[in-house]
Amino acid sequence: MATGSSGDLLRLVFARPREAARLARQVLAGEPSPYDASIAHQALGVVQRDFGDLSTAVTHLRRALKLAEQSGSVERQSDVRATLGIAIVHTGQTRAGLAVLDRAVADAEGVPAARVRFRRGAALWVLGRHDDALADLRVAVPLLRKAGDTIWTARALTLRGHVELGLGAVQRADADFEHADRLFANTDQDHDSAVAVQNRGLAAFRAGDLPSALTRLDEANRRFRLLGTPMPELIADRCAVLLAAGLPHEALLEADRELAEMARRNGQATRRAELLLIAGHAALAAGDPATALDRATEAVALFTAQRRAWWRHHARLLLLRARFAVSGHSPELLAEAAETARRLTKLNAPDVLQAHLLAGRTALALDRHRASTAHLRAAANARHRGAALSRVDGWLAVALLAASTGDTRRTLAASGRGLDLLDEHRLTLGAPELRARATAQGLELAELAQRACLRGGRARRLLWWSERWRATACAVPSVRPPADAEVQRDLVALRELTSRIDQARATGTPTARLIQRTERLERRIQDRVRRIPGTATTGPRARLDVTALLDALGETRLFEIVAVDGRLHVLVCGDGRVRRIPTGTVAAATAGVESARWVLRRLAYGPGAGRGLFDRLRAAGESLQETLFGTAAELIGDGPAVIVPPGRLQAVPWAMLPCLTGVAHSVAPSATAWLNAKLAVRPEREKVVLVGGPGLASRAAELSTLTGLYEAQVLRDGAATPARVLEALDGSSLAHVAAHGRFRADSPLFSSIRLDEGSVTGYDFERLRRAPFRVVLSSCDSGSLQPVGADELLGLATALLPLGTAGIVASLVQVNDEATVPLMLSLHDGLRRGGTMAESLAEARNEAKDDPVCQATAWSFVALGAA
Numbered sequence: 019m020a021t022g023s024s025g026d027l028l029r030l031v032f033a034r035p036r037e038a039a040r041l042a043r044q045v046l047a048g049e050p051s052p053y054d055a056s057i058a059h060q061a062l063g064v065v066q067r068d069f070g071d072l073s074t075a076v077t078h079l080r081r082a083l084k085l086a087e088q089s090g091s092v093e094r095q096s097d098v099r100a101t102l103g104i105a106i107v108h109t110g111q112t113r114a115g116l117a118v119l120d121r122a123v124a125d126a127e128g129v130p131a132a133r134v135r136f137r138r139g140a141a142l143w144v145l146g147r148h149d150d151a152l153a154d155l156r157v158a159v160p161l162l163r164k165a166g167d168t169i170w171t172a173r174a175l176t177l178r179g180h181v182e183l184g185l186g187a188v189q190r191a192d193a194d195f196e197h198a199d200r201l202f203a204n205t206d207q208d209h210d211s212a213v214a215v216q217n218r219g220l221a222a223f224r225a226g227d228l229p230s231a232l233t234r235l236d237e238a239n240r241r242f243r244l245l246g247t248p249m250p251e252l253i254a255d256r257c258a259v260l261l262a263a264g265l266p267h268e269a270l271l272e273a274d275r276e277l278a279e280m281a282r283r284n285g286q287a288t289r290r291a292e293l294l295l296i297a298g299h300a301a302l303a304a305g306d307p308a309t310a311l312d313r314a315t316e317a318v319a320l321f322t323a324q325r326r327a328w329w330r331h332h333a334r335l336l337l338l339r340a341r342f343a344v345s346g347h348s349p350e351l352l353a354e355a356a357e358t359a360r361r362l363t364k365l366n367a368p369d370v371l372q373a374h375l376l377a378g379r380t381a382l383a384l385d386r387h388r389a390s391t392a393h394l395r396a397a398a399n400a401r402h403r404g405a406a407l408s409r410v411d412g413w414l415a416v417a418l419l420a421a422s423t424g425d426t427r428r429t430l431a432a433s434g435r436g437l438d439l440l441d442e443h444r445l446t447l448g449a450p451e452l453r454a455r456a457t458a459q460g461l462e463l464a465e466l467a468q469r470a471c472l473r474g475g476r477a478r479r480l481l482w483w484s485e486r487w488r489a490t491a492c493a494v495p496s497v498r499p500p501a502d503a504e505v506q507r508d509l510v511a512l513r514e515l516t517s518r519i520d521q522a523r524a525t526g527t528p529t530a531r532l533i534q535r536t537e538r539l540e541r542r543i544q545d546r547v548r549r550i551p552g553t554a555t556t557g558p559r560a561r562l563d564v565t566a567l568l569d570a571l572g573e574t575r576l577f578e579i580v581a582v583d584g585r586l587h588v589l590v591c592g593d594g595r596v597r598r599i600p601t602g603t604v605a606a607a608t609a610g611v612e613s614a615r616w617v618l619r620r621l622a623y624g625p626g627a628g629r630g631l632f633d634r635l636r637a638a639g640e641s642l643q644e645t646l647f648g649t650a651a652e653l654i655g656d657g658p659a660v661i662v663p664p665g666r667l668q669a670v671p672w673a674m675l676p677c678l679t680g681v682a683h684s685v686a687p688s689a690t691a692w693l694n695a696k697l698a699v700r701p702e703r704e705k706v707v708l709v710g711g712p713g714l715a716s717r718a719a720e721l722s723t724l725t726g727l728y729e730a731q732v733l734r735d736g737a738a739t740p741a742r743v744l745e746a747l748d749g750s751s752l753a754h755v756a757a758h759g760r761f762r763a764d765s766p767l768f769s770s771i772r773l774d775e776g777s778v779t780g781y782d783f784e785r786l787r788r789a790p791f792r793v794v795l796s797s798c799d800s801g802s803l804q805p806v807g808a809d810e811l812l813g814l815a816t817a818l819l820p821l822g823t824a825g826i827v828a829s830l831v832q833v834n835d836e837a838t839v840p841l842m843l844s845l846h847d848g849l850r851r852g853g854t855m856a857e858s859l860a861e862a863r864n865e866a867k868d869d870p871v872c873q874a875t876a877w878s879f880v881a882l883g884a885a
Contacts, residue, residue: 056085112325146328212241264455266303273297307343347383448550457807489687513776602645657681665805710734711757759797766812789821801828825885
């Protein structure tokens with residue numbers, strides 16, 4: 019390679035890294051001059067530093083420096099030292115790396131000096147020394163611009179954007195990232211261009227626009243994969259977005275996966291520390307403070323060894339928050355939290371808010387009122403500036419302070435302001451899953467409001483505030499997914515794969531590869547749906563009008579079960595008023611539900627499905643009734659009744675409670691959702707759809723009788739394909755689907771109903787133009803819902819309710835296929851006589867055979883909604 023073209027090799031490193039490495043090896047395979055050999059080793063060092071083995075990178079760069087010294091070029095030596103210095107910093111040897119960078123700056127002049135200063139600025143940014151990094155960039159950027167050096171100017175603007183993000187200046191950072199993106203677009207720097215897209219995604223995240231952030235990060239990841247350039251920074255950014263979207267388990271999984279990959283390829287120690295920090299945050303948000311403590315402890319040690327004070331203080335804050343979650347408050351924790359807040363304030367770090375919140379909470383727990391007031395007031399300053407989620411925490415500080423003094427009015431006002439901000443944030447999200455999970459951010463605000471209402475003793479106010487943050491995703495229609503051909507193709511491919519898996523299992527063929535392909539497809543569908551932005555048409559949901567609710571109830575009574583600090587309260591709505599009756603504990607109810615569901619499953623499929631097991635079920639029902647309703651059970655009477663449980667108690671088989679066994683009752687995710695269902699408009703045209711899926715022991719026998727009772731479109735015996743079933747369901751007045759169901763607690767919207775040639779999922783239901791007005795799902799687990807967020811539910815039913823489905827009958831556990839048939843026939847007999855779903859299901863239960871399996875099957879079904 020001639021000296022005149024040697025610079026092309028270094029430019030190629032960030033355009034096409036793999037090609038640059040190949041060409042560098044070709045140069046070294048020949049007889050290059052020391053100058054050209056120095057460039058080749060430097061190129062290999064950069065590729066290894068950023069995408070491979072860090073120790074190999076340092077070896078190449080030290081060799082490049084020796085060759086540069088042999089060449090006699092001072093400029094070459096300075097350039098290599100700048101690259102070597104950053105690599106040494108990334109190994110964790112901060113002092114040595116900065117010394118090499120300082121020598122490089124001292125030796126360079128003119129435009130090369132600007133490039134060297136940029137790289138020292140990059141090292142200082144990695145170390146969290148933002149002001150020092152800006153000082154280098156103030157010199158470098160004007161010189162590079164004046165020289166017309168497009169590529170290095172764009173790199174310097176990118177770095178300046180990152181520094182500004184570290185100081186909380188999101189708008190200035192995005193402006194720099196956007197400018198850099200435009201500059202890179204006019205070059206062949208493919209890797210740098212992909213980094214620009216990644217940075218725009220990071221800025222969108224910091225501004226609170228999660229769909230845009232996910233879209234840009236996924237696009238950057240696609241480009242990096244094509245280039246073969248793994249980017250731990252991208253994983254860290256994506257994990258941060260997932261965490262903000264209420265997906266901490268996914269964030270932790272991705273961070274841990276990348277940490278293992280970095281260890282395998284001996285990646286940068288600096289990036290490892292940063293990933294440990296984000297993994298710790300994810301573990302804490304996922305309710306695993308012990309893991310968070312482990313990750314934070316290791317991150318603090320690494321940042322300390324690397325002399326990265328800015329990062330160390332952030333990791334220290336995480337460690338203290340994890341300690342608070344594991345061990346509670348202590349005077350020592352308060353002192354350390356206060357010191358961390360002081361240090362973060364000095365660094366002008368945005369996370370100082372969290373440090374003050376932690377110190378304030380700890381001081382409250384210790385009854386240190388002066389300290390708690392000082393720290394919470396400092397945290398409250400964030401409520402008027404920054405992204406929505408940061409301002410929410412500012413209002414949380416105000417609410418905590420007001421609650422500590424017993425100021426109910428101010429507590430409710432601050433909680434309301436914080437939840438309003440979270441509503442604004444949720445409306446930027448189009449995916450129902452993300453909107454539901456994002457409510458977790460407001461859980462503490464909602465709980466503070468509920469406690470304040472309990473202190474005030476006003477049941478009506480407690481109902482309003484309990485509804486304020488309950489099942490919000492069920493009360494607002496989801497954003498219609500765009501006509502995304504790729505998602506549609508993937509959903510079709512997913513159905514085909516599930517069908518092939520079923521066939522393989524039936525013949526004993528291995529399924530591992532098919533399952534892997536299924537998991538990849540599910541991730542791709544999930545990722546694309548999550549990118550859907552919110553629209554103004556989603557609008558904030560109307561707040562519950564308690565008077566309108568009481569008017570709509572008529573003779574019906576609504577029982578909303580509220581959990582506050584582990585205790586249950588029933589709010590009885592009816593006769594024009596709201597009454598509160600304290601009952602049992604959440605822990606007792608949860609244990610009782612699990613025991614009852616186990617017995618129901620045994621009665622459906624297990625051995626020994628006899629009278630003794632059924633008597634045990636009756637006893638479990640009596641115990642659950644006392645825990646859930648207490649004396650409120652006496653107010654149910656002959657019904658009808660509406661039950662609104664908290665999300666964590668949605669799986670209760672309500673009919674097994676003696677007070678509800680023979681009573682018409684329905685269940686709703688919230689009073690607001692029930693009221694919406696009550697007001698749903700019935701289709702003008704009757705359109706009945708009957709669907710029979712494969713593999714049922716009963717062979718969907720009820721359909722033969724139902725076919726003679728309705729003028730219906732019947733899809734069965736191979737005709738019930740996903741495409742035909744979805745087309746038939748769209749806008750129907752009544753749909754009966756007899757098919758096996760599968761509930762997915764790990765990914766509720768992939769819960770499915772098995773049909774011919776594949777399954778349909780919640781994602782398929784979301785694409786209906788109009789959901790069926792009434793739906794009977796006689797398949798197993800079709801009524802199961804997964805609690806997420808603050809008090810949200812995800813599953814097949816929650817995909818249908820916001821679209822206009824007014825009533826659903828579905829099972830909460832596995833059911834006996836043959837015992838289901840007569841129950842379903844009795845249900846339809848009631849529907850044809852004009853009964854509601856709840857009334858018809860109650861009659862069907864009463865007519866069930868006096869047989870343990872038949873009774874258990876009847877108790878396993880629930881009516882959801884109001885129709």
